[in-house]
Amino acid sequence: MEPQTCIELRDVTFAWPGEPALLDISRLTVSQGEKLFLKGASGSGKSTLLGLIAGVLSPRSGLISVLGQDQAQASGSQRDHLRANRLGVIFQMFNLVPYLSVLQNVALPCRFSPDRARRVSENGGVNAEARRLLAQLGLHEPSLLSRSVSALSVGQQQRVAAARALIGQPDLIIADEPTSALDADSRDRFIALLNAQVDASGATLVFVSHDGGLAGQFDRALDLTTLNRAARRQRTD
Amino acid sequence: MGVSILGLAWHSLVNRSVSALLTVLAVALSVALFLGVEKARTAARAGFDQTISGTDLIVGAPSGQINLLLYSVFRLGNATSEISWPAYQRLAARDDVAWTVPISLGDSHRGFRVMGTTSAYFDHYKYGRSKPLTFSEGRAFDDIFEAVIGAQLARDLGYEIGTPMVLTHGLGTAGLSDHDNRPFRVVGILAPTGTPVDQTLHVPLEGITAMHVGWETGTRNPLADTLSESVIRSFDLTPKTVTAVFVGLVQKGTLLRTRRAINSDRQEPLLAIIPSQALAELWAVMGNAERLLLAISGFVVAVGLVSILTSLLTSLNERRREMSILRATGARPSHILFLMLAEAGGLGLAGGLIGMGLIQLIFSLTAPLLTASYGIALPGTGLSIIDGATLLTVTVAAILIGVGPALVALRRSLADGLSVKV
Numbered sequence: 001m002e003p004q005t006c007i008e009l010r011d012v013t014f015a016w017p018g019e020p021a022l023l024d025i026s027r028l029t030v031s032q033g034e035k036l037f038l039k040g041a042s043g044s045g046k047s048t049l050l051g052l053i054a055g056v057l058s059p060r061s062g063l064i065s066v067l068g069q070d071q072a073q074a075s076g077s078q079r080d081h082l083r084a085n086r087l088g089v090i091f092q093m094f095n096l097v098p099y100l101s102v103l104q105n106v107a108l109p110c111r112f113s114p115d116r117a118r119r120v121s122e123n124g125g126v127n128a129e130a131r132r133l134l135a136q137l138g139l140h141e142p143s144l145l146s147r148s149v150s151a152l153s154v155g156q157q158q159r160v161a162a163a164r165a166l167i168g169q170p171d172l173i174i175a176d177e178p179t180s181a182l183d184a185d186s187r188d189r190f191i192a193l194l195n196a197q198v199d200a201s202g203a204t205l206v207f208v209s210h211d212g213g214l215a216g217q218f219d220r221a222l223d224l225t226t227l228n229r230a231a232r233r234q235r236t237d
Numbered sequence: 238m239g240v241s242i243l244g245l246a247w248h249s250l251v252n253r254s255v256s257a258l259l260t261v262l263a264v265a266l267s268v269a270l271f272l273g274v275e276k277a278r279t280a281a282r283a284g285f286d287q288t289i290s291g292t293d294l295i296v297g298a299p300s301g302q303i304n305l306l307l308y309s310v311f312r313l314g315n316a317t318s319e320i321s322w323p324a325y326q327r328l329a330a331r332d333d334v335a336w337t338v339p340i341s342l343g344d345s346h347r348g349f350r351v352m353g354t355t356s357a358y359f360d361h362y363k364y365g366r367s368k369p370l371t372f373s374e375g376r377a378f379d380d381i382f383e384a385v386i387g388a389q390l391a392r393d394l395g396y397e398i399g400t401p402m403v404l405t406h407g408l409g410t411a412g413l414s415d416h417d418n419r420p421f422r423v424v425g426i427l428a429p430t431g432t433p434v435d436q437t438l439h440v441p442l443e444g445i446t447a448m449h450v451g452w453e454t455g456t457r458n459p460l461a462d463t464l465s466e467s468v469i470r471s472f473d474l475t476p477k478t479v480t481a482v483f484v485g486l487v488q489k490g491t492l493l494r495t496r497r498a499i500n501s502d503r504q505e506p507l508l509a510i511i512p513s514q515a516l517a518e519l520w521a522v523m524g525n526a527e528r529l530l531l532a533i534s535g536f537v538v539a540v541g542l543v544s545i546l547t548s549l550l551t552s553l554n555e556r557r558r559e560m561s562i563l564r565a566t567g568a569r570p571s572h573i574l575f576l577m578l579a580e581a582g583g584l585g586l587a588g589g590l591i592g593m594g595l596i597q598l599i600f601s602l603t604a605p606l607l608t609a610s611y612g613i614a615l616p617g618t619g620l621s622i623i624d625g626a627t628l629l630t631v632t633v634a635a636i637l638i639g640v641g642p643a644l645v646a647l648r649r650s651l652a653d654g655l656s657v658k659v
């Protein structure tokens with residue numbers, strides 16, 4: 001059976017008002033359940049691309065279909081709804097709300113999304129699910145859970161962010177350079193743990209990094225610099 | 238479990254507790270000032286209205302009703318003319334009049350007013366809610382040279398029962414020579430009332446006449462001090478005039494008719510006033526000052542509210558990352574708006590509540606003290622509809638003030654997208 005499409009971009013352009021095009025992608029398709037690695041140097045438009053997929057930015061033209069919804073045509077609240085219910089996001093760093101505990105940070109998406117809260121309650125409740133995810137990401141210690149997030153190491157913080165992205169079984173995980181602040185050991189460990197959890201939940205993963213050496217740990221790898229015609233033009237300028 | 242949206246606002250605020258506390262403090266102090274002024278105003282009004290009660294009419298020589306009220310009740314200013322003794326006697330003999338208390342003013346003792354009256358004054362003069370005068374020490378006078386003093390006078394001058402006093406005509410501070418032929422002494426000290434009674438020296442009407450022996454021409458007769466006490470006592474000391482008369486009626490229902498009858502007396506022009514009416518008219522004159530004070534304290538509350546705006550605007554930058562994270566984890570624009578407005582409203586509400594509590598605390602601590610030493614009751618200083626209205630207004634105003642910063646936060650969180658700006 002042909003795998004269903006999770007993300008499809010066609011002739012997408014994006015530019016900030018009054019500036020030259022930042023992004024120009026003729027075609028990009030990601031299947032459901034696929035773990036895609038996107039290599040992108042800084043300035044290649046990767047954050048913009050992720051913003052478009054997540055629906056916090058709107059393209060100038062083109063089609064962006066995410067989980068069956070055209071983000072380019074959808075209203076703001078439809079995009080908010082999709083993001084809250086079906087997307088998980090991990091940033092490069094400073095992922096966590098500083099004044100919330102580890103558990104509260106992980107539980108946060110369930111507060112904004114009734115769908116995720118419902119799926120979590122089927123799995124035994126927010127706390128149980130948060131503990132399970134944290135444990136599977138290598139954060140077992142009970143004392144850790146109620147600790148202030150600023151007391152955690154960067155590696156631990158990124159794993160908490162991964163648990164937060166995964167809670168409530170979202171269909172798509174977007175990770176924007178989540179390992180660039182980590183040393184080599186914790187980086188590989190983080191990717192392995194994240195991949196295992198994504199596999200377990202059947203979600204799609206879009207993992208962006210400037211470090212092409214990580215590509216081997218994913219199903220497929222693309223280079224954003226070649227994908228993005230706007231970036232190619234800039235390079236040849 | 239987890240954290241509710243309101244909980245998020247709370248945790249975020251606690252995370253910035255120092256600046257939040259300072260903001261709440263600014264609002265609390267401004268609200269406390271406003272409520273303090275408002276309550277003191279109410280209390281002053283109530284206390285003012287209760288300077289005299291139980292007296293149906295005050296009768297004096299024709300001037301104006303405020304003037305008559307000022308000199309007869311507040312001991313301020315002087316009567317321009319007096320009532321003759323026969324006119325007073327006709328007034329006292331009226332069928333619809335139950336009691337009369339004549340008073341004679343115009344002299345002072347070391348800066349305090351001397352008032353000649355009858356011992357009926359201590360039975361009929363009422364203040365507050367029909368509270369009678371009571372003696373903290375001693376008794377009413379029953380001799381020409383006996384005096385009853387108010388609480389503040391006793392305290393300020395250090396007078397006790399038996400203290401001898403030199404009283405002479407006029408408003409000077411001390412006599413030129415000995416006056417041991419008019420040996421006034423204190424026989425009673427009144428309990429504090431919070432009214433001008435506290436600053437008054439009461440003597441019998443005959444005592445006033447005795448003081449004036451030797452002053453009949455308006456200047457001092459050199460022989461006045463040579464008269465012995467027994468010679469003065471042998472004179473007819475019935476006063477020729479009185480300054481004003483407090484009147485109680487047999488039936489309250491005849492108030493207006495009696496007043497009209499007195500005012501149209503054919504034999505001598507008289508002015509009868511209704512104390513509560515005159516008090517209201519006087520307050521209308523004095524009311525502008527307290528309204529100005531209230532307006533000023535209202536502006537102070539506005540300054541307190543501006544501190545909320547300052548706090549919100551300065552927090553916007555440090556919360557930029559926080560807002561981005563919340564947006565990425567699924568917060569809708571309405572959540573961001575709610576977070577900001579809840580914080581603004583929370584600061585206003587907390588400031589208002591603390592301000593209210595502060596002023597209640599201050600009044601509950603000072604009220605017993607004021608009542609004990611000055612006899613001043615502070616009516617209307619408890620929680621009232623004003624407190625509720627102020628609290629509501631401050632909270633709503635704070636939320637409205639929060640709209641601007643909330644929209645800025647929203648616009649930024651939309652523009653930032655998923656990239657967290659640090």
